[in-house]
Amino acid sequence: MTEATTPLPGTDPVPVLEMRGIGKTFPGVRALDGVHLTAHAGRVVALLGENGAGKSTLINVLSGVFPAYDGEVLVDGEPVTLHAPAEAQRLGIATIHQELNLVPDMSVSDNVWLGRERSRAGWVERREQAREAARLLGRVGLEIDPRKPVRQFRVAEQQLIEVAKALSIDTRVLIMDEPTSALADAEVHRLFGVIRALTAEGVAVVYISHRLEELEEMADSVTVLRDGRWIGTRPMDGVRRDELIHMMVGRELGAQSPPPGPARPGDAGIDDAGRDAEPRLVVQDLTVRADPRAGRVALRGVGFTVRPGEVVGLAGLMGAGRTETLEAVFGAYRRHEVGGTVLLDGRPLRPRSPRGAIDRGVALVAEDRKTQSLVLGATVRFNASLAALRSFARGGWLRGAAERRDVQREVRRLAVKTPGLAATVGHLSGGNQQKVVLAKWLLTHPRVILLDEPTRGIDVGAKAEIYDIVAALAAEGVAVVVASSELPELLRMSDRIVVLCEGRVTAELDAASATQEDILTAAMARRALVAP
Amino acid sequence: MTTTTQATPPATRGRLRRLLPVLGGAQGYVGLVLVVLIGIWSQGDRFADVDNLTNAIGYFAPRGILAVGMTLVIISGGIDLSVGAVMAVGSTASAMLLTQANWPVAAIVPASMLIGAAFGFVNGAGTAWLRIQSFVMTLAMMTVARGIVREVSGNQSIGTVVLTPDGEVAPGSAQFQLLGTPGTRLFDVPLIGYFPVLALLVVIVVFQLLLSRTTFGRHVYAVGGNATAARLSGVSVTGVTVVVFTLSGMLAGLAGPINAAYNASADPQAGLGYELDAIAAVVIGGASLAGGRGSVVGTAVGALILTLLDNVLGLNNFSANWQMIIKGTIVVAAVVIQRPELLAGIVARLRRRDDPHPSGDGPGTPAPSSGPAPAARRDAAGEDTPRRNATQDVTSHEVTTHEVTTKEL
DSSP states (O other): OHHHHSOOTTSOSSOSEEEEEEEEEETTEEEEEEEEEEEOTTOEEEEEOOTTSSHHHHHHHHTTOOSOOEEEEEETTEEEOOOSHHHHHHTTEEEEOSSOOOOTTSBHHHHHTTTSOOEETTEEOHHHHHHHHHHHHHHTTOOOOTTSBGGGSOHHHHHHHHHHHHHHSOOSEEEEESTTTTOOHHHHHHHHHHHHHHHHTTOEEEEEOSOHHHHHHHOSEEEEEETTEEEEEEESTTOOHHHHHHHHHSSOOSOOSOOSSOOOGGGSTHHHHHHHSOOSEEEEEEEEOOBGGGTBOOEEEEEEEEOTTOEEEEEOOTTSSHHHHHHHHTTOSOGGGEEEEEEETTEEOOOSSHHHHHHTTEEEEOSOIIIIIOOTTSBHHHHHHSTTGGGGEETTEEOHHHHHHHHHHHHHHTTOOOSOTTSBGGGSOHHHHHHHHHHHHHTTOOSEEEEESTTTTOOHHHHHHHHHHHHHHHHTTOEEEEEOSOHHHHHHHOSEEEEEETTEEEEEEETTTOOHHHHHHHHTOHHHHHOO | OOOSSOSOOOHHHHHHHHHHHHHTOHHHHHHHHHHHHHHHHHHGGGTSOHHHHHHHHHHHHHHHHHHHHHHHHHHTTOOOTTHHHHHHHHHHHHHHHHHTSOOOHHHHHHHHHHHHHHHHHHHHHHHHTSOOOHHHHHHHHHHHHHHHHHHHHTTOOEEOOOBOTTSOBOHHHHHHHTTTOTTOOSSSSTTTTSHHHHHHHHHHHHHHHHHHHBHHHHHHHHHHHOHHHHHHTTOOHHHHHHHHHHHHHHHHHHHHHHHHHHHTEEOTTTTTTHHHHHHHHHHHTTOOTTSSOOOHHHHHHHHHHHHHHHHHHHHTTOOHHHHHHHHHHHHHHHHHHHOHHHHHHHHHHHHHHHOSOOOOSOTTSOOSOOOSSTGGGOOSTTTHHHHHHHHHHHHHHHHHHHHHHHHHO
16 A cells, blocks of 8 residues: 555656546456556556456456446545546546557547547538548558448457547546457557657656556556556556566466577477478468458468478568468358469368368367457356367267266366366466366367467467467377467467468468568568569 | 356255246246235135136146247247237147048147147248248238138137037037137146146146257257357258247147137137237246346246236226236236346436545445355466466567567558
8 A cells, every 4th residue: 555655756646537446346246456546747657467467357347347346546646436438538548458449340440439429410421430530540650541330440450449438538547458369569669659749748657568568668657457456656667577477477487588499399209200291281372352341451362281289370561461361271161262273281171161170180269259259248168169069979879978978078278277177168267268268279289270269369478378289289289270460479489380371371481480471571571562 | 277167056946946946936936926915805715616717727828838839939039929829820720630531630730739739840941041030921821821711710719619410519520629628638637637737837848858858958048048059059040940940830730629629619700919919928037038047947937927816807807908907017027027137227327416525435445245256266376387377378479579560561
């Protein structure tokens, strides 16, 4: 408590926002307990903690989503109540949630002004709104037509639209919950520029991210939460990473120095054998038609091979076609929209639907686990057994005992933290949800597993566990393709990296010798494509 | 790592936990008990009489059967507004097969179900393949089916009681009466012996098992819960949708002859508004119109509440108008009761009005109960390796990101 209220050296004595002893109880769970947070004008305070540490709950309290909480919130030193989102907005607290809050079928301009439409006698002044929206979009570096529906834009662009929306009100405290989780590195830098401009104008920013290097670049101070409790607040200058990580996880972790080379279990033994083996998956000249309404970019001829036990990384900026490549192989698109050849164990793979791909032993851990992978309202057991349900049935009749046994085995093996198989998946933390998705696919005994951003929005600990699971799968001889926006992660997980740019392969690199620069250079090799 | 799943609970608790979702929550039963108590309190033996109950349930049975089909459709995330009209089609078709073609009852019922299934299949095809929203598709089908039945019947009711020249009920017609004419019994057991009650019971059991114990049932929940995830998990969303609507149509086809037998005639206007009663039963039974949630047993409880409520109100001489008003109110009440958080929110809001400054326990106060979460969540053993890797990863980030940054700037 004392530590929280002591202003950090060199900061404004009266913070714009101060939260004292915040607590929040859900039925059966004390999600927050005695949490403090202080934000000063023109400063960035980072909120750090593993998934399930209570960051999102705190943010929701701050943005007025939860009417019932305990503790005290002060704005400019005056106590205030935050019982409705409108109250928070009136106080100048704007939140950009991890899940974007945009109405997909409304125009960008209408979204920016949603709830605060500029009107004269009840008539919306559409032209003025669009003009103002375009100006705000310009401030966040977006050159788009504000009259187009939000649905047409990629996640990265929608994120910036959210920032523009926050700018449209007189924001004094801007909360950003994992704003970079869906962004490629280039877009992250653009976002940082925007944040710097905002703090220069005196806005206080509460910034949540798992990426420590981002915090080191952006934050002035950092507050760490663990298991819903306040662990401490430190100035960002002079705090060591291992100290922060220790605060997050509650104990010291191993050595801080990077290993001489990326340690991948797949490098040894099996992999050497794998290099001589016949390729498990061959993709040749894969094409996909673009579908702007679904936010899908075109593939213009993608090719690569994956051997058993090999991990191939797919790199590329937003819109390069990573997701499209994986989903096309998996049969997620209608067949006439997909061209080229895919061979699985030498036999053509042209699935009419995902079912066809699954039957051949292909699994896809999709990009967005909440909308594409999980039935959030259903149980762990329901979700985990969904793809392999046939193997638990005889004549369509489910054998519950077999199902429960196998699901239980996977849940144990992957160390899913859940109160039980009957727990609702939507109540688990992101990392555990992703493990349930992995369990679902492991139960199908895949020969090829396609992973699309498998660690997005999950905490460091769970990330490392997922790396280990992938390495173990490869060691068992599964062919793995993994797409990720985080280059260090990709370098760490993969044996080879295929770089995509605008629907084409622009480089194929050996992960052991490649650097992030190599990948980025290839990922931005746009000019080369324009030439005839 | 630590507790993946907590130590297996005692067998009884586990069984209860598995049973609870099937039972659809206690609220429905509270409502049911309440209606029964009011019935007994106000009418005593007139209400708690086997004949009265048989009649009440038999009268509601066609709608109950529709509600079971509706449950499937609603769990899969759709809605079927055509069931009342399709039932009328089945009703009239049955009567025509009986009186004009002299078909035996054993052939009439399957024929009617087949006709209903055909209508349902068209609903499913339009929803799944043409991607017409089910509300629109079945609204159109409701109109079309009603038009067809009126046209075919020439806007005439068809009596199902056919007399032979010597004034006796014709044998085929007598058989048909067994399908539900009040006072007839298929076999001599109270309640169950009455065909509509028996049919409803069989349908409930069969479809409850179908939903809870088969892969198809799982797929229905998955499609309603998250169609994209279902598709990417290898579920044929279109297939499930088509089958679900076909089954709903088939059940409407089954309800047709029962309804005709109950009324002793097939009226082209039969079943008007039945789809809404069916939806009401499903909703009272705990299903969500958003899909993914509900159960046939829940629907059965919902249907029983509506049935007995009708009966109790009727016995107490409430007019049909009041019955409608009360039924509507019950639907809203049922939905509110099923979402306790709604009530909690209202209570919290009211409380806040009294106390504008709710500052709970201060920072020093220890948490009342920190729940199962914090301490037990992780233990040191077994986590060392992944953690170390994570740290390495983070560090390698640092080195390279700065390079990249300078490069880009």
